[in-house]
Amino acid sequence: MTTQAPAATGFDLPEPEQLTPALLRAWAWHRQGLDGSLKGADSAEVFSMAGWARSVGGANPYLTLFARAGISRAQADDDVLSLKIHELPAARGCTYVLGHNDFAWALQVGRDAAVAPFRVLARMGVERGEITLLEEQILHTLAEAGGPLDPRQLKDELGDSVRNLGEEGKKKGAATTLPTALGLLQADGRIRRVPVNGRLDQQRYAYTLWGLPAVTMDDASARSLLMERYLGWTGGATFKQSQWFTGFTVAASKAAIAAVGAVEVRTGAGEVLWMLPDDVARLAAFEAPDEEQIQLLAGTDSMVLLRRNSADLFDERDKGRKVLDSTLALQADLPDHPILDRGRIIGLWQYDPAKERIAHWLFDGVTAATGQRIAEVEAWIRAELGDFRSFSLDSPASRKDRIDALDAAG
Structure with missing residues (x-):
């Protein structure tokens, strides 16, 4: 594809030879706020500016906040408790810690992944009506409990409403119908998963009622917003990298890239990056810092994981x-x-x-x-x-x- 900016952008693209690996590394470092530019930001602002933090029961969310803004674990835990930040299934249905302004639409872009397990159940003869009834019973049980219940407690309370799917289900990763119902309720924002001891790095969870207001944008708009955020977090990414993170189809990815007005930029190594127009202009004027800027990050930090x-x-x-x-x-x-x-x-x-x-x-x-x-x-x-x-x-x-x-x- 020819590298050229749309006529309406009003700027020139950097010459490919200017975009050396060293400069692009420093540029991504800057866009990630690892150069000190996010000092003083709160937890939600860090995740909004640098990207959602992959959790998987590890300590990455804490180090993400500490490295960029000096935020303590105690403050991060308080922010989880007050719902300023939360861990939710978002892009590709994977769990990330993100800020409160992103809750509803992040759930929306991850909802297809919550629906996928039902397709496995359907092949074993489970009808959608059975799962819908189980969802309603879960909501009733949580309302009666007046507080969070973990999966074992929920299963005990729900009794025979939770169907055991036997050896066939175990082989397909669906031992009972409970996880699918919980996933669908969480994707709808009707319940949320909370860490039992308040910590993000110890993967023991319970569920509580939520009632998150529904998002007002359609799916295409939510995909475009994720693409815009992603390209901003990375400072530019290849088409394949954007697909890996978002989980979008080729057609959906192309539509989202077009919707945000992204620009093709060719690097000195011959790679083509898609970038937001404002970032192209900033990159053209960007200079890598001369002095050392040292950070220890997690292997799942956004600096590494967003583009893998x-x-x-x-x-x-x-x-x-x-x-x-x-x-x-x-x-x-x-x-x-x-x-x-x-x-x-x-x-x-x-x-x-x-x-x-x-x-x-x-x-x-x-x-x-x-x-x-x-x-x-x-x-x-x-x-x-x-x-x-x-x-x-x-x-x-x-x-x-x-x-x-x-x-x-x-």
Whole structure:
């Protein structure tokens, strides 16, 4: 496709040779607010400006807020309690922590994923009316309880209303009809899932009534809004990257890109990025900072996960580096958490709770800035989290080999 800006944009595209990997890394770093530009922002503002935080029962949402705005775990938990932020199924039906202004339309773009499990039930003879009745009984049970109930409590209260689908259901990931009904109610904003102990990094949940007002936009408008947010969060992405995050079809992706007036921009590496018109003008004037800007992030941080392009964040001389015989730049997802400087991955880390320390490997050795930031994040994890889990099943034992490998490399 020819690289040219629409006539109405009123600006010139940057020359491809200007858009080097180093400049684009620094640009994405800036758009992510990792350069200090989000200091003083509240939790909802961080997620609105930098992107929704992938949760999966890990500590990424907390570090997302701490790295960009210095927000404590206690403040984040308070914001969850007061519904300023919440964990909801959004893009692709995956759970993200996001701000209150996004709740309704984020549920809307993720609703198809909530409907999909019913198709599995339908093939096992479960009719839609049975699930609708179960939804109503869940709402009644939660209203009678007057507070949150976890899935086991709900199942006990609902009794025979929850159908056991036997071995066939287990094989298809649907042991009973309860999860499908809960998913549909959550996608409609009629119930919400709350962490049992108030923490986002320990995946034990209960359900409570909600009653979120319905969104007023149609599906196409919601998809266009997600595309606009996504391109803003990333500072520009390929068509394939946008499809991976949104889960849209090719036709829906093209329609959403057209609706937001996105512009094709060719990079020095020959890659074509779709960018918002305002960002094209900003990128043309952007200069990478001269001084170090060090951050320790989670492997699921928006900087890495939104485009799933960790290979692009390594300097060319670091792309052959290995941990446990696996070449880092060849993996779709990082096996360890990254240490970055202005968008470039300069090392890896894991938290070792037994010794209350961060095990790390810095490719070019420790500088004053990297040493200081490692110490700051280490103290924060020790005082506020106790451990740094990547996902719900992560444990100190499961990451021991990776900790040993980073120690050996570093």
